[in-house]
Amino acid sequence: MSTTESAKAAVTEAGERPTAERQKNTGNATSGPGRWMAGGAPPEKALDFKGSLKRLLQLLRPQRAALIGVLVLGAASVTLTVIGPKILGHATDLILAGVLGKQVPPGVTKEQIVAGLRARGDSTLADIYSRVDLVPGVGIDFDAVGRILLIVLALFVVSSFFGLIQARLTTNLVQQAVYRLRQEVEDKFARLPLKYFDRQPRGEVLSRVTNDIDNLAQSLQQTLSQIVSSLLTVVGVLIMMFLISPLLAVIVLLTVPASAILAAKIGKRAQPNFIKQWSTTGKLNAHVEEMYTGHSLVKVFGRREESAAIFDKQNETLYQASFRAQFISGMIQPAMMFIGNLSYVLVAVIGALRVASGNLTLGEVQAFIQYSRQFSQPVTQIASMANLLQSGVASAERVFALLDAEEQAPEPASPERPAVVRGRVEFQDVSFRYLPDKPLIDDLSLTVEPGQTVAIVGPTGAGKTTLVNLLMRFYELDGGRITLDGVDIAKMNREELRDQTGMVLQDAWLFGGTIAENIAYGADDPSREEIVEAAKATHVDRFVRTLPDGYETVLDDEGGTVSAGEKQLITVARAFLAKPVILILDEATSSVDTRTEVLIQRAMNSLRSGRTSFVIAHRLSTIRDADVILVMEHGRIVEQGDHETLLHSGGAYARLYAAQFAEAMAETD
Known part of the structure; x- marks a missing residue:
């Protein structure tokens, strides 16, 4: 399962976390303008x-090799550029020598000129003549000046070439x-x-x-x-x-x-x-x-x-x-x-x-x-x-x-794995909390046999989704352990664990791509026949055939071209194609109409066949045929049994069922 799917899996958990945790995640504002922010950026700190x-x-x-090349080429380019002014200065001296030399009669030496100027008291001009390499009676040597200019031009061209590289x-x-x-x-x-x-x-x-x-x-x-x-x-x-x-x-x-x-x-x-x-x-x-x-x-x-x-x-x-x-x-x-x-x-x-x-x-x-x-x-x-x-x-x-953010615990150096994955899951004295001072699950124990369907019900915040997130190792336990066919999942490789698990969430996540590609996301390189077979088994083929482009219909990342129920069916088909040993259904029918719910229920019944299944549901009518129903309150299992047994016991499940029945009657009236 990808990191994106992992993140999506926890979206529905927001309602089950302590109020303090939710407020922490959404900033300090829980009403007014601030409530529209998903959270604030981390506090600013002094920049090191x-x-x-x-x-x-x-x-x-x-x-390093490329960096050394940059330095060498830069040094070569700069060296050639830096030499240029020095050579141009020599050209200026040649021009000045030619101008001054033209003004001196032939046959007179530079030393005589300097001596005459000093005798006249013009020491400044004498100093200038003494530094100039002039030839009396000879003007500017344009050939020499031209050669210097060509040399400088060549230096700048080569320097620019080095700079380009x-x-x-x-x-x-x-x-x-x-x-x-x-x-x-x-x-x-x-x-x-x-x-x-x-x-x-x-x-x-x-x-x-x-x-x-x-x-x-x-x-x-x-x-x-x-x-x-x-x-x-x-x-x-x-x-x-x-x-x-x-x-x-x-x-x-x-x-x-x-x-x-x-x-x-x-x-x-x-x-x-x-x-x-x-x-x-x-x-x-x-x-x-x-x-x-x-x-x-x-x-x-x-x-x-x-x-x-x-x-x-x-x-x-x-x-x-x-x-x-x-x-x-x-x-x-x-x-x-x-x-x-x-x-x-x-x-x-x-x-x-x-x-x-x-x-x-x-x-x-x-x-x-x-x-x-x-x-x-x-x-x-x-x-x-x-x-x-x-x-x-x-x-x-x-x-x-x-x-530098804190990472999840590293994978074990020598990961363990069950010899044969049958789907037996056991929670042994499991404890977990999102906040250190806010316990959510304490000393929870549960055994699920291979092929059983376990339904988990309870009020919002009871820890239902947290339970399956712990099974997927989206979070690490604070105490106890969870085993899969006798092997502690903390000692298993996360990817291997999740490869054995399929999830259908309340929020149907689809990515931008065709319907076929979205279904194929659940398996490694499936054939077209396998994709169509999974679609038929989960009633996706029924509505895909009515689309102009069929399985090649392109969905955006919000799945806007299909209805909510059809999106959910596509996610069920994706899980079906993955052929997981353990199946997790988290409120998969909570946002669809009754007719679509029936189709999804049929698809999920096909999907659950022969697999260990965990079903989280608010609609108690959808879990009557579950092998075991767990009723959770405040992170604890307060009741467990089948539908008829729990109804006759008159406990928490019976109250939940009666409340939903009364609500349905009120809506009918």
Whole structure:
């Protein structure tokens, strides 16, 4: 049985849980607008940014080779890009040398010119001439300048090619990591106990699996490659700046601490708003999903305005959180640009003074100014990506919280199994409670022989559905044990146990697909003949033949193209095809008309033949032929016996039967 079916099996249990548990599952509001919420998101907690980021990066470890490739290609691309300004600076020096050389008469040496300028007291111009490699009487060497420009162009083309390959590798790296993360989430669902889904709104869980993982993928995709390139650029540019002028490099570095402190301050204020943004998104999704699923009830009870008011309130909360998160984090980039511009002005002024003093050439200053811009640009980019990174880490933590949720008890290392599965079930001093201080079932003992039909009746909250859920190991016992043909089910593999069991629930669950596919869900790769045979045995074939597409009629996930009774018959056919040893029928006829109930009863009689069956029913008329009828109150079996014996005893069963008979007479009158 799938995890989805397991979750569906517990839907009907909501009425049997203690009031405190139900209130806990539905938030604090049991009336007014809050009653339309299926539950609230888990309480917000402080984000462990560093821990979550480290764990997020660990997702990339299985693809170390690709990650190394990204780093190597990034380093190669950055190296070629960083060399460019230095070579362009040499071209500028060639142009300046040509301009100055053209103005000097041939035959005069550079040393003579410098000496003459110093003799005239023009030391600044003399320093400039001393740094220029000019040839008197010779103008600009355009061939040399052209060769330099071609070299730079080739460097930039190769750098862009490396960057393109790096981007492709990064995309593959990120998507593979997210693919594995989705698989981990899917595997986690199979290990989560049913109580996790009881306490989580479905929309909230869906939001973590869809919105949060998509946001995480987008954040990684946009930031990983850019951060790698930016960090490598910062390192490469720093090296080149120190090679040109250590003094100017130190001036540029003085702005880094100010930038880092400013970015940290702003980021710290933005992070709580990102947490609130995604947690509110989960709550809003839960509300929308619930309102869409129950839109008929919302309209019938006139709660549309109430529902819309809840939506507006949550939408406003989401808007405010998103606005503050994006606005505050968006302040990082202009603040960094301001500091970068200050650094640019300082470099230009001091660089000009260094050229005038003859310590640097004009080309070196030009290259350094380019490097200062290249240095500030990646720093600004890293800071501007803080909002994406913070948003991604906030989503990652919500996904990690799902992955870290408490799991059901692990399967036994050496699972036991009955030698022959005949269907003998025994409850031995079984105790169970949903809440530690609210006992539900205490010291319950029961023996069911193979092939017997056991009917379980009692008021709402008596523990009827809980009993069969314990048999299916949807929940673990607090005390005692349950055996199947002498083997403790706690020592059996859950899948093997559930393979022996078929369930027909009060809520007929159908998935989006054809009628044939829905019936075939109960068995592994059945033939078309087996599907039709199961349909005929359970009276499904009767109405399927009247549909235009027959067994290929497509149902939506709510089964809207067939009636409630026909949906129920399809689920009975599904159980019939599975050929279970143990059959559980949980209020399977409670929501259908009398004529359809007769058909379902006939189908279930065929299904129960030769099988150990547990039948939960409120309509006592449907269980008269049960071998044993159990009457439960407050988690205990207060009576048991067949229909006639219990009626004559005048106990709880007789009172229930009389009450239903009186109700039926009142409806007739």
